[in-house]
Amino acid sequence: MGFLIAIVVWAVTLAMAVPFVTQTWWMPESITTLGDEIDETFMWTLAGTGVIFLVAQFALGYTVWLFGRKSAGPASDSHGNNKLEILWTTAAAVIFVGLTFVGYSVWAETRFIEQKSMEPAEGRLIVEVTGQQFVWNMRYAGEDSQFGPTDINLIDDAAGNPVGLDRSGPGGSDDIMVPEMYVPVNREVEVVLKSKDVLHNFFVPELRIKLDTVPGLVGKLRFTPNKEGRFEIVCSELCGLGHYKMRSFLHVVTEQEYEDWLAEQASYLF
Amino acid sequence: MTEVEVSPEVAEYTEVHRHPEPKGFWSKYIFSVDHKVIGIQYLLLAVVAVFVGMALSLLVRLRLICPECSYPTLGTLFPVGAPEGVMTPEFYLAMLTMHGTVMVFMVLTTAPQGGFGNYFLPIQIGAADMAFPRLNMLSFWTTFVSFMLLMAAFVVEGGAPQTGWTGYPPLSAVPEATVPGIGQDLWLASIAVFCIASLLAALNFIVTILDLRAKGLTMMRLPLTCWTWFITAILGLLAFGVLLAAGVLLLMDRNVGTSFFVPGGLIVSDKQIDHSGGSPILWQHLFWFFGHPEVYIAILPGMGVTSHVLSTFARKTVFGYRAMVYAVIAIGLLGFVVWGHHMFVSGMSPYSAFVFSVLTMCIGVPSAIKTFNWIGTMWGGKIRFTSPMLYSIGFVSLFVSGGISGIFLGQPTIDLYFHDTYFVVAHFHLIMGVAAIFGMFAGLTFWFPKMFGRMMDERLSKIHFWLTFVGVYAIFGPMHYLGMLPHPRRYAEITGVDFLMEGGAAQLHLFITVAAVLTVLAQFLFLYNFVKGIYAGKVCTDPNPWEATTLEWAISSPPPHDNFGGKVPHVYRGAYDFSLGGAKRDFAMQCNDDRAVYGEPSAASGD
Numbered sequence A: 001m002g003f004l005i006a007i008v009v010w011a012v013t014l015a016m017a018v019p020f021v022t023q024t025w026w027m028p029e030s031i032t033t034l035g036d037e038i039d040e041t042f043m044w045t046l047a048g049t050g051v052i053f054l055v056a057q058f059a060l061g062y063t064v065w066l067f068g069r070k071s072a073g074p075a076s077d078s079h080g081n082n083k084l085e086i087l088w089t090t091a092a093a094v095i096f097v098g099l100t101f102v103g104y105s106v107w108a109e110t111r112f113i114e115q116k117s118m119e120p121a122e123g124r125l126i127v128e129v130t131g132q133q134f135v136w137n138m139r140y141a142g143e144d145s146q147f148g149p150t151d152i153n154l155i156d157d158a159a160g161n162p163v164g165l166d167r168s169g170p171g172g173s174d175d176i177m178v179p180e181m182y183v184p185v186n187r188e189v190e191v192v193l194k195s196k197d198v199l200h201n202f203f204v205p206e207l208r209i210k211l212d213t214v215p216g217l218v219g220k221l222r223f224t225p226n227k228e229g230r231f232e233i234v235c236s237e238l239c240g241l242g243h244y245k246m247r248s249f250l251h252v253v254t255e256q257e258y259e260d261w262l263a264e265q266a267s268y269l270f
Numbered sequence B: 001m002t003e004v005e006v007s008p009e010v011a012e013y014t015e016v017h018r019h020p021e022p023k024g025f026w027s028k029y030i031f032s033v034d035h036k037v038i039g040i041q042y043l044l045l046a047v048v049a050v051f052v053g054m055a056l057s058l059l060v061r062l063r064l065i066c067p068e069c070s071y072p073t074l075g076t077l078f079p080v081g082a083p084e085g086v087m088t089p090e091f092y093l094a095m096l097t098m099h100g101t102v103m104v105f106m107v108l109t110t111a112p113q114g115g116f117g118n119y120f121l122p123i124q125i126g127a128a129d130m131a132f133p134r135l136n137m138l139s140f141w142t143t144f145v146s147f148m149l150l151m152a153a154f155v156v157e158g159g160a161p162q163t164g165w166t167g168y169p170p171l172s173a174v175p176e177a178t179v180p181g182i183g184q185d186l187w188l189a190s191i192a193v194f195c196i197a198s199l200l201a202a203l204n205f206i207v208t209i210l211d212l213r214a215k216g217l218t219m220m221r222l223p224l225t226c227w228t229w230f231i232t233a234i235l236g237l238l239a240f241g242v243l244l245a246a247g248v249l250l251l252m253d254r255n256v257g258t259s260f261f262v263p264g265g266l267i268v269s270d271k272q273i274d275h276s277g278g279s280p281i282l283w284q285h286l287f288w289f290f291g292h293p294e295v296y297i298a299i300l301p302g303m304g305v306t307s308h309v310l311s312t313f314a315r316k317t318v319f320g321y322r323a324m325v326y327a328v329i330a331i332g333l334l335g336f337v338v339w340g341h342h343m344f345v346s347g348m349s350p351y352s353a354f355v356f357s358v359l360t361m362c363i364g365v366p367s368a369i370k371t372f373n374w375i376g377t378m379w380g381g382k383i384r385f386t387s388p389m390l391y392s393i394g395f396v397s398l399f400v401s402g403g404i405s406g407i408f409l410g411q412p413t414i415d416l417y418f419h420d421t422y423f424v425v426a427h428f429h430l431i432m433g434v435a436a437i438f439g440m441f442a443g444l445t446f447w448f449p450k451m452f453g454r455m456m457d458e459r460l461s462k463i464h465f466w467l468t469f470v471g472v473y474a475i476f477g478p479m480h481y482l483g484m485l486p487h488p489r490r491y492a493e494i495t496g497v498d499f500l501m502e503g504g505a506a507q508l509h510l511f512i513t514v515a516a517v518l519t520v521l522a523q524f525l526f527l528y529n530f531v532k533g534i535y536a537g538k539v540c541t542d543p544n545p546w547e548a549t550t551l552e553w554a555i556s557s558p559p560p561h562d563n564f565g566g567k568v569p570h571v572y573r574g575a576y577d578f579s580l581g582g583a584k585r586d587f588a589m590q591c592n593d594d595r596a597v598y599g600e601p602s603a604a605s606g607d
Helices: A002-022 A033-066 A082-111 A255-267 B008-016 B025-030 B035-065 B072-077 B089-124 B133-152 B183-211 B224-255 B280-314 B321-334 B350-378 B387-404 B412-418 B422-452 B458-484 B498-503 B505-536 B594-598
Strands: A125-132 A135-140 A176-178 A181-184 A189-195 A200-204 A209-213 A219-223 A229-235 A247-253
Touching: A002 A033, A002 B387, A002 B458, A033 A082, A033 A209, A033 B350, A033 B387, A033 B412, A082 A219, A082 B350, A082 B412, A125 A181, A125 A200, A125 A209, A135 A247, A176 A255, A181 A255, A189 A200, A189 A209, A209 A219, A209 B412, A247 A255, B035 B089, B035 B133, B035 B422, B035 B505, B089 B133, B089 B183, B089 B224, B089 B280, B089 B422, B133 B183, B183 B224, B224 B280, B224 B321, B280 B321, B280 B350, B280 B387, B280 B422, B321 B350, B350 B387, B350 B412, B387 B422, B387 B458, B422 B458, B422 B505, B458 B505, B498 B505
Parallel strands: A125 A189, A181 A247
Antiparallel strands: A125 A135, A135 A176, A189 A219, A200 A209, A200 A229, A229 A247
16 A cells, blocks of 8 residues: 555656646746746746655655555654754755745846836836726827826727826827737836726736736836737736636837837827 | 443532533534534534535536536526526636635635534543533534525625635725626625634634643643644634624725725726725735635644644654644744735735745745654654545645645745746645645544544545545646646636647646546545445444544543543643553553553553
């Protein structure tokens, strides 16, 4: 019986672990250097915990097998082993707590963003993303780089004004509202996250980052995509019956394509 | 009930005894104040709830592999949620919400603590009952009311709530944002009532363990089961009060126009909502301040049972008993300061993440101690492969598998990717769900002969173990891979997401669903074994069939009404004295003095 348990424990352990080694079901390729760093943190964690996982499951199976044999001697009168206990505890503490420090700079880079300013820094593109059941609304400041004022009483989905933009306000006349996001490759993008109704979550797997959109709060994420392509934006916080189909796209294009797209969108305004 | 030897002291004690053995059906089986009857009531409630919860999970699984499939019976039962038998996305969310709520509250919280704790804590410490028997009865029946309220949500107009077991506002607070109806209100009322019941129970447990221990039973001689019930009760006392408050506030937001959790300026379906000034994140803080300790409320008793059973059937004392006690205390303490790791991407201040992350990682340390000591307990033993032993070994394996993924999720950087994906679903199901349930299987098969005076069929239990152990790994292992894709949680279907369709999510879902159906079928084997055991199991006249050491094995099976016949047992030793050098047998019961263990054969007592 002990041997059978050992074999089954080892078998399920391997079955769990192998796809992580062969990477059969895996993350899509990262499109930011920040994403690469997150992947690196993940791989360190995978290596560290992988060793502990394999060792613990192997030890469990081996112990059950060894001391479950009919030929095993009488049980010992041992009450523990302080030296081993302290050694194991220290090792676990160093690995587990150490891992926190490995990835923390990446967290700081992503999330320690100065919360006040809406003014774009040199070359940084700001896109305002407003979630609502069950669509994403993207707003660009337009040529003047200034977002127009919004008024809750102007919100009218049917009339194509989902965020209540006041076109007559300062900087409001050239704001661009679109359902999908276009950004130029290799330029820093700041996404300003808002919600009209309930919680949503802005998540692009290739960027490796997500953040809830919270009504009443403004959230910010920054990233610099370094690969062109079309990537899915999905909602990652339960927002109601249409949660699973709340989707949009992030298009990373060349600087020229971006300018052309922007000009085309602006041309619809007047 | 067995005859109890009546001495003059016993006669006197019985006279002043707080509750003499009841005679009528109602006072004996329904509104009983006997902790043993109440324990079984809790267990039966959990058995009913677990089958409800499993049925709900099957519906969830079925919709995931085939959103458009029709199940005519379902259409008859739920004409609105499943018109012509086809489950709507709303229905999917309702099933998912109720699955989580039923399992977390009515199964994982009731059975390990209310069930086994109620039945065996007083006996293991040598007491005649809990400290407050009437309060104990009130706790159970309050829990029962809570369960009924929750079930009522299925049948009201609008159906069960669809906001997940976490019930995040504004979705849960603003009726316009989801299907309107009182399902969510019933859900909240149920939770609030459940909190009250759990608070009463927690007080009772704490007082009992502090005040009613037998002579000689110091804290450091307590069975580890008692330690885990003790710490669990403290967690319950501190956590449920907060959830109760949060639940009442959310009920008020829904019904009397307050705005604790709803900010101003909400626009739902192009209509302004009349609320102002609340914070959705406040709910998350309150909820997880309860929610994280709740994880340990579910799993700690399972850890206790595992330690107890491993030691008993390895015929060896617990490896590092003190370290085990300190580890449980450390897990309990740390459990209260890590709630923020559920909220790394909630919009809460990013600066707090480091603290929550480091503290979370610290929980890995006592967890590692426990795992090491469980293996250490078996090392050098002489293992007997009874069914409770198999379940306990399974518990250790599942605890490791479920715990290790927590090291990923506890790091905010990695959580940015994995938060709210199936990786999380896999993580908490393995550790809080099935590991805890393996602890219950171990407890049930271990204590069954004591509770019912009969044995469950060992062969059936073992077949059930193998099917379930492989089954749960087949269900929850692949969910990690879904999380890698990364598959977001709570998606009613995957057809609209390219990276899921192209990444092979459909095939993984199919595999998981097949495994889930088979594993659920295997549970009927256990149910059959359990019910058959009560009525037709092999009669077990030996009060101590497992040759165990703690006090419950010193009295007859099932135990008499007042447990020890009016006497207070004397405890001479720790809870796990196995294979002592020079002893007559390979175990020494806690009520055996040294003479009984080593000395003249005629002096043996307690068996």
